[in-house]
Amino acid sequence: MARSARYRPVQRRSRATIDNILDATARLLVRHGYQGLTTNHIAAEADIGIGTVYRYFADKNELLAALRDRASAEMTQELIKAIGASLSFEPAVAVRQLFVCLVDALERDRAIISALASEVPMGLQSNILPAVEGQIAQFCRLFIAHRRPDLPDTEVEEYVYIGMTLAFSAALRIAVEREPQMDRQRLIDRAADVLTVWIESTAAATA
Amino acid sequence: MARSARYRPVQRRSRATIDNILDATARLLVRHGYQGLTTNHIAAEADIGIGTVYRYFADKNELLAALRDRASAEMTQELIKAIGASLSFEPAVAVRQLFVCLVDALERDRAIISALASEVPMGLQSNILPAVEGQIAQFCRLFIAHRRPDLPDTEVEEYVYIGMTLAFSAALRIAVEREPQMDRQRLIDRAADVLTVWIESTAAATA
Amino acid sequence: MARSARYRPVQRRSRATIDNILDATARLLVRHGYQGLTTNHIAAEADIGIGTVYRYFADKNELLAALRDRASAEMTQELIKAIGASLSFEPAVAVRQLFVCLVDALERDRAIISALASEVPMGLQSNILPAVEGQIAQFCRLFIAHRRPDLPDTEVEEYVYIGMTLAFSAALRIAVEREPQMDRQRLIDRAADVLTVWIESTAAATA
């Protein structure tokens, strides 16, 4: 907000230092949660001076946003690769494969995801998933438009919206919030069933 | 530390004052988000002394928890009433009715829900929905067990888990996060379709 | 300070209520120390309203002063009785008897003495012992003046001052601050020795 008006000299910024800071932040977030995550902590964990942190990030919010963006980008990349690999399978199989991959990805980053999503008081701003979801949605849009050129844009948009919601929220639950006594594999099967049934029913309905 | 037990006199606490404080908190949360939500602000908004806030709530967390519980209870009540009213319809219709009711309820409380869920840094602790969802899930469990006494408990549990996830996450999106250009009614229809199709397919599969 | 100017209607004050308040204060002081000793606590412990406390004591300081005075008076009374009983013995024996009695008295009230003396931030104002000591010193003065009418007042005063200091500080240590592995009886003997030797030497010197 106040940021754009602040004087900021043109300077060479070291990618390595930025990653060092971001890594330190992620480590602390996973280790202790947002409570007690201070910029001074971050500097100490990254083994640099606090002043250096502020050479690379205008303020704490910007730092957290950069962390969010980096995590989003990594996860997006991974999912897009999985989509590429699934393209040759038939829809029902592909959907299941992608869903498994999504749960895996969320599970791997569960700590950082849940820390950023549910502890950092930046509102939805700090959430990693919307960005990831937006990217993936883009692919789905193209895919559907390619397969069903007859559907109007708004309808495509609605399918994508519902589909993304279902896929991501189910995967998130299974990966991050699942209670220990529930069976991971069976939940994945059930959720994939829903997606498959739904896709098939809509394909039939609009055929 | 040395104080063995917090002093808390037995006393008559005024329901009106508690509601006044909770209302003020909700108003501030909706208006400005969690950032800047201080106990002093709350007292000022409620037009009482800061000491009074601490007469009724041991600390800020307890206050927020009370707000969460009140909102949860209200929403749960409303949904249970809707469930009662839907009991006589056939499944497909009932599901649609209930889903509409859920979206309505979430929409009505959207401000407080999203503020508590995504801005208060208490982790999932501050989220209203889990409590509501848990209550409703209880009903679904009973209902399914009644209609399908042959299903083992763990399977019922899985269906409920997936069903609740789908219903609540879809409804939450439509009510709270829907982008303005999307049509509310059509999204509700699509989401209800998913639920209906899924319920019918599982009924058929296990028949 | 501001107290004398405060309006205070002439009223009947119940001795029982005052003692109730003082007892409650003493109990809390012994139980939890000065930390956490609030007037509201005191009222709750005494099972009366906080307003009632302020009907009987202008402020917290006055309450504490009343407690100090009451404890002082009780201890003084007890010691004076012991002095009366020792009067017929010869000096060396009497001194030892009185010293034992002093240690006993301090030990009995150790909790309240140490709480008031070392935790209440009223400076020396809160200490019980000066008042007790002053009263006892008065007796000693009379006794010495009676036995040694030839000594000038200032000299009597000095003897009393030194004697009181030695007796009370030694007794206080033995009763309140003694480390557990030290033998109470032997310490009493040693301390009584000092007093006896000193008294005899001064008697001889001035003879």
Add this chain to the structure above:
Amino acid sequence: MARSARYRPVQRRSRATIDNILDATARLLVRHGYQGLTTNHIAAEADIGIGTVYRYFADKNELLAALRDRASAEMTQELIKAIGASLSFEPAVAVRQLFVCLVDALERDRAIISALASEVPMGLQSNILPAVEGQIAQFCRLFIAHRRPDLPDTEVEEYVYIGMTLAFSAALRIAVEREPQMDRQRLIDRAADVLTVWIESTAAATA
């Protein structure tokens, strides 16, 4: 609570700043007593920001403890020097010299001693004298053990305990609590007499 360990960066701490803070605290304590001794006042008196106080001391207690330790160390140092200087004199003379030195030291620091001992509500924790006394007692133990190797340890311990109690409490009275009309020199003489007589009597008794 959730913060696993207090963040405390490894850093160069300026001795000058610490002393500045401690000096300011001592000044305020002497000037106004413990009442009204707030960390904010200390910062203002030291002419630094409140944050700086907390860079050097974790909390108010630690600050007060540091002040106590500094005062203790200074006084101990001084007394030990005096002991060294007295070692060549015969006992009666040495005792008197040391007692005078003790009264001097206490008198010099009377303000801070009485403030810390009788106003800071940390119990005996805040008292300067126990630490000083403990150090000096150590010397006496060694000295007695050297002169009277036949005495059992517990007996030495008792003599030291009684002797320290007498010396310190008498000196404290004379230095800090003496009423103005009493003659300092004569009180010192009387008190030194007690110590001398006692030492000689015990030497004779155990010879």
Add this chain to the structure above:
DNA sequence: TATGAATGAGTTTTCATTCAT
């Protein structure tokens, strides 16, 4: 006379941010 709900000035403490070195 007794009550106890309400008060708010005052306290400790935190931590994002600056800037002289």
Add this chain to the structure above:
DNA sequence: AATGAATGAAAACTCATTCAT
């Protein structure tokens, strides 16, 4: 470019005291 000592606004919370009932 990097540093880290210093900062101080702001937050949570306490508790002696008042006063309407």
